[in-house]
Structure formats: structure tokens, C-alpha cells
Amino acid sequence: MVEIDGLLQGIRDRNTPALAKAVSLVENARDGYEALLSELHATVGAAHRIGLTGPPGAGKSTLAERLILGYRTRGETVAVVAVDPTSPFSGGALLGDRIRMESVTLDPGVYIRSMAARGALGGLATTTTEVCDVLDAFGFDRILIETVGVGQSELTIAASADTSVLVLVPESGDGIQVLKAGVMEIADIFVVNKADRPGAERLVQEVDVMLGLRSGNAYRRMTPHHSPREMGVESPVAADEGWSPAVLTTVAVKGEGVEQLIDTVEQHYRYVTESGELDTRRRERLARHTREVVERNLSTMVWHEGEGERILAAGLEGVVQGEVSPYRLAQDIVAGIRKGGSAHE
């Protein structure tokens, strides 16, 4: 535990090499990682976590770069966790691998980390939350969680953020399908990026229709808040009726609409803080995380510490031959865990 103590001290001292070591320890579930996270727990909770998700090619990384610069101009420190759940290798399209801006990479107020699915114990979503906890405890003001894709794993990761931003582009052509695919419920802010391309206004309208913002209210279709320059940041919110998801447009490569996006993200954060929704979300996140840790510990007990692998290997041939069912073999393995050693009692 000497190493853990050193890392904890390094994090308290805001030492970046110690941070990088701590993140690696957690990401790879090396000895002592749960002890480290356990010690850090009391100091987690000050950072604002912002999820950035959307289909490949939507320009999330470019937008993330612009958000970093915008936040730095406002004096906020920013960490980025770029997650690719579908890639067994480090995803080439992710911000962490492609960023080449010296203004960002040499700035101690910015930290960028790529994570890839490499059979993370207990799942990538759990590990992502834990890496964010380390960054949060270190003291970053904002944590951007960038995910590629809109599958179930990506949605789970996005749902762990305080504010979820979904990025779409006109040419993806499947805006509506994406929305149907369960993202509706978790996105707080919708961004139509590359809004200078054909089809942007139509996509904004489709999103609005999906959101029901304008159902039975067609005359509002051309209100100015969909223009990047004129868009008001007050309009999407009605605090007394809950948060109405905002629909914004950006041209990330030119920086257009980025300030408004940051304003809206901040506005959402104020809304969830003042309404008490942030406390509710964080309580749910902690309950979910505790459940995940329990299941990961059980999995470790049965497969890494217990007799599970031996019983499985011994019984598999019978299952293949149809003599024993997987359910019968599973019962034998589960019975073993209760009769097993007392290391965890």
C-alpha cells in the first residue's frame, strides 16, 4: 500500500505524473485500485461531468477541442476521457490520439485520456466512472466524457454524466433513427454540428418534432434560436416545469455556436443544481456504482479467487455433449462460492 499512499499524496499535491499513474492503476484494475478509490471517495463530487456522445463522424472530437479552449478562456480546468466501447484497441478517431494542439497539450489545466474496451473487469462504464472519480478528486472543474457510437454501452456511459450532450450531423441521415434508439431519454442538450451543410435546418426540425417541442405549434418552426449567432440561451429552459432539452447548432471547425453551447451546458448545470436534480442523479450514480462494484467483486471471487474456472473446465465437455446443462454446471460453480475461502468475510 506504499504505492497507494504515494499516489494519494501526489493527487492531493496536484501532481500530474501521479495523476497519470493513478488513472492507469484504476483503468487496469491493478492491485490496490479499489483501496485508492475508496480513499479518494470523500473528495469526489466537485467536478461537473459532461457527456458528449453521437455517431461516428459527428465531429465530437473537434467540438471537444473547442469546448476545452472555451472553458480555459473562462478560467476552468478541463479533463477529457475519450471512450471507445467497441474498440479492442485504442480508437484512432478519438480526441486523445489525434489532438496536436500545443496550446492544449502543454497546458497543465488540461488532461486528456483515451480508454478502450479491453475486457475491463466489470465493464467499461464502471471503469469510466472510476477514472472520472480520480480526475474529480484531483480537482478538475469540468470533465468531458466523449464516447463514440450510440449503442447500449455508450448510453450507459453518457447517462452517468451530470449533463448529456448528443451530437448529430446533417449528413448522418439517420438522425431520427438515432433518436428512436433510446437517446431521447438521456440527452439534455442536442447539437446539430456541421450546421453549415445542407439538411441542418431539417434535422433541427426533426429533432424538435421528436422532442414534441413544437407539436401543434407549427408557426414557431422558424424562431431565431436555431441560428448559431442569434440563438438565445434562455429560450430552451422553463425552470418551473423541468428542463426542456435544448437543440443547438454548431460549426465546430469554425468555432461557431460553441460559446452558446458552453452557456447552455452551464445553464443546465445551474438548473440541475438548483432544482435538486443533481443530488438525485449523483445518489443514483452512487447506488448504481455500488451495485457494479458488488457484481465485480462477486465475479472476481468466483473466477479469479475461487474454484469457478476449475469446475467450468472440468464440466464443459459434458455440457458440449448435451449430458449436463449449463444451468446445472452453473449451480455447481455458484455452490462453490458459498463453501469457499473466507478471504472476503
Next chain:
Amino acid sequence: MVEIDGLLQGIRDRNTPALAKAVSLVENARDGYEALLSELHATVGAAHRIGLTGPPGAGKSTLAERLILGYRTRGETVAVVAVDPTSPFSGGALLGDRIRMESVTLDPGVYIRSMAARGALGGLATTTTEVCDVLDAFGFDRILIETVGVGQSELTIAASADTSVLVLVPESGDGIQVLKAGVMEIADIFVVNKADRPGAERLVQEVDVMLGLRSGNAYRRMTPHHSPREMGVESPVAADEGWSPAVLTTVAVKGEGVEQLIDTVEQHYRYVTESGELDTRRRERLARHTREVVERNLSTMVWHEGEGERILAAGLEGVVQGEVSPYRLAQDIVAGIRKGGSAHE
């Protein structure tokens, strides 16, 4: 267990209402579902399972309809399991909900079932495998597993098939991103659907480049096997060097290329059967399934039968206040399972 015995008899008698009841029992994890699956296990294994995956809008459902008709013409019975991992409701775009072809729905040799993620115990991939096991035991010759999207959950489901088909379309525009996103490793056959649209030939070339079929071999770029009509079914295979993924083109709405696709799927099935790869895949599937059943049983023990929920509820406030870490609380919950009742011993 009277109900289970009745369902088992109904499945042996190839009674379709009994099949529907058995599938519902398994899908909803109702009392006795593991007993039913355990009894069926010895008779599972004759069906050829074919995964059909790809981005929304790729035309998978239309292709599935055509495959059903093609297999029926060849005298094979077909079951379809349409899975939407990202949808909490039954996905509107899935075959099960949109098929209106009387020739198919009134045919007792065809069975179509939609499944949606509704917090399935132990995950949708596990439940999908179990539903396929019921259909397999019932005696269907072919089982099509259709998934929407290319996220991690979808890939896990696709990887459980004997033959995995990835469907792409020219206008999706993110063919290469999809390929980067981990699908490469699991697809046995690539289909460029809507191949009469602009960009189809380019997408075929991109897929080929990704597959390395033509690296350093540029002169083969225009070989005729990419034309729907002329495509040979022998070309993609070299049995002595393993299976080289095939790249086919289809226009599903017109039925073009569908016969060649079925031929290639059959060819892949012969290849995996004769090479012994099918046995390897099924052994891995059974090992993976046994692991999943173990983890599901552990989860049930801790959350549904044990004291886990009570300990979590009692300790959560301390976690929220930062006084107790999720890791400490998780240890208390895990300790409870070992001291708990003996129902499973």
C-alpha cells in the same frame, strides 16, 4: 413444474402456441425458465444461427424478409429473433413489428419474434441466446438474429451466431468507421445493400481495403464478383487457409443478390462445419453462456434473495455524504452472500 412439463411436451409436438409461451417464459425470466432450458439443452444444436447486424436504415429487415422467402423456397424452416438493445420499448423498425406479408406470417415454417431491452436479467445477449436455444430445440433449421446498431451489446449478440453477416449501405457514409468500431473481427460476410445507389462500388472497395483482400494487389479491384449478377460464390473462400470474409452486394427491395447471399451463408456454414470451427465456436458459446448464467445467479442471490438491497439502502446515505466509500459498502454486501441462507447449496 406442471406448466414446464406441458411446455416441454408442446415443444416436442412442434406446437406453435406452446413455443410462443416458452419463448415468453424465457424472455421474461419467469419461474421455471432455467428448468425449461435445462431440460431442452440436450436437444439444442441442430439449427444454423445467422446474425444480421448493421447500422439503422441499412435495410436489414427487408433483407431478412427476402432471406425467409429464399430459405422457404429451399424447404428450410426459419425463425427470426429481432433484437433492439437500445430500445426500452419494442423497436418500431424491427421486422417483427413491420412484417405484413401474409405468405410469411401464415406459414407455420416461419416464426418471428421481437425482443427489446427491458432490463433483462443478466443482459440481453444472454436472453437472446436462450430464446434461440428454445427455437433450436423446437426444430427450426435456420435462426436469423437481427440486431439494430453496431455497439458493444449488438456485437456480443452477433458474435454468438454461427455465421455473422454485416449489412452496410452506401449512404450511411460511415462504412469505414463502422468497420473500425470492432465489427471487422466478427463479420464472416459483408453485404453492401442498396447497391444500385451511388457510392456502392466505392464502399465495396473500402471494405475490401479494410479486409486487406487487395492490399498490394490493386489490379484485382474490378473483379466481377462485386457485381450482383456475376458474383461468384466460390471466390471468397479458400478452405485450406481459413475463411476469407466475403463482400457481397444486394438490392434487397428487388431481391437482387439474395440468392448469392444465401449460397454464401450456406457455404460459410459448410466451411465452419467441415473445418471444425463450428464445434469450437459452440464450445466457446456454451462456456460463455455458463459464465453468464453463473453471474446472473449470483446477481439474483445478492439482490433478489439475499440482504443486498437492504444493506445498500441502509448504507447509501453514508456513501452520498462521503463518510463511507462504495467499495466499503460493497464489501458488506458481498460478505452477506456468504453468510446468507442455504437455498442454493
